[in-house]
Amino acid sequence: MRKKQVLQLLTMLTATAAVCAGLFLRHQPMEVAAVRVAKGNICRTVGVAGTVCYTQETPVTAMVSGMVDALYVIEGERVTQGQALARISGGTAQEQAVLALMTHLDDDGRSALTQTLAEGSVLRAPVSGIVQRVATAAYAPVQAGSIPMTIAAGAPEIVCLCVPADAEDVRVGQLADISTNGKHCGYATVASIKPMIAESSSAYRLILTPQDGLTLSPGIEVEAQITAEYHAQVTTLPLSAITPDETVWWIADGICTEIPAQIVQTDENSAWVSLPEGISVVNGEFDRCQQGVRVRIAEGTP
Secondary structure, three states, X not given: OHHHHHHHHHHHHHHXXXXXXXXXXXXXXXXXXXXXXXXXXXXXXXXXXXXXXXXXXXXXXXXXXXXXXXXXXXXXXXEOOOOEEEEEXXXXXXXXXXXXXHOOOOHHHHHHHXXXXXXXXXXXXXXXXXXXXXXXXXXXXXXXXXXXXEEEEEEEEEEEEEOHHHHOOOOOOOEEEEEEOOEEEEEEEXXXXXXXXXXOOOOEEEEEEEOOOOOOOOOXXXXXXXXXXXXXXXXXXXXXXXXXXXXXXXXXXXXXXXXXXXXXXXXXXXXXXXXXXXXXXXXOOHHHOOOOOEXXXXXXOO
C-alpha cells in the first residue's frame, strides 16, 4: 500500500513539473528579427530598351569609279566636314585614258584635270557627324554615283517602345539612366511620348534626348531606366517587413501587435509608410507572430 502511494505521489509531482515547465515555456518571449522605421528614399523606375538614331542621315557619294585604295574611317567614328574618308583609284584603263587626254591639253588644262581627278579620288565627309554605315572595304570596286558610306548628323535621339501600363507613369522631362551591355554610360531626358499609329499595336513610342557628354553611335541598342517617381527622406521599411495583407507586426514593450502598414508608395526594395519613425517591427517570419504574444528582438538587429 505504501509503495502504491509513493508511486502516485511521484506521478503527481512529475505531472506538476511538466505543467510548470509548459507554462514557463509558453510565457518565454519569442525571439524575432526586427527592423526600425527609418528615413530613406523611394525611387520608382520604368525600364525600356531603345535604339540610337540621328535626325539626319547624309549619303556620301562616290564621284569617280575605281577601287578603294585606302579606307580611313570605321563605323561609329566621329568625323568633321571635309575630312577624308577613303581614297579611290581609277584603275589602269582610266589612267591610260587620262594620259591620252593630257597629250591634247595645254599646261593649264593638264593642271586643272589633275586637280579635278585628285579631288574626285578622295571621298570626303559632306557634313560633320558620325559614320553610320560603311558599305565598302579596302580594295573593293566602287562605281561613280554609288553611296559607299552614310553619315549620321543632326541631333541624336534614343527611340524606345513602352507598354501602356508603363507609359502611364512616364512624363516629358523625366530623367533616364542610360546603359549599354549593363554598363552605365550617361543620362537622357524624356522628350516625347506618343502612341504608335498602328491598329495591331498598343505600344507607345518614347523619344529620349541624350544629355551633354553622352555620345552614342547610331544603331546601337541601349537600356534606359526612367525615374517615374522620386521621394527623398520619407519614412520607409524594407518590403520584407510588410505582410501580404499590407500590415506590420509592431513591437512595443515586448508585445507583438499587428497594425496597418499605411503604404504610400513602393519601389523594388522599400515602401514609404505612414508610421512613426523609430518604431520596431518584425522583419519576416510572420507565420510565427500572434496578436499580443511576447517577443524578444534577436541580437544583431537594429
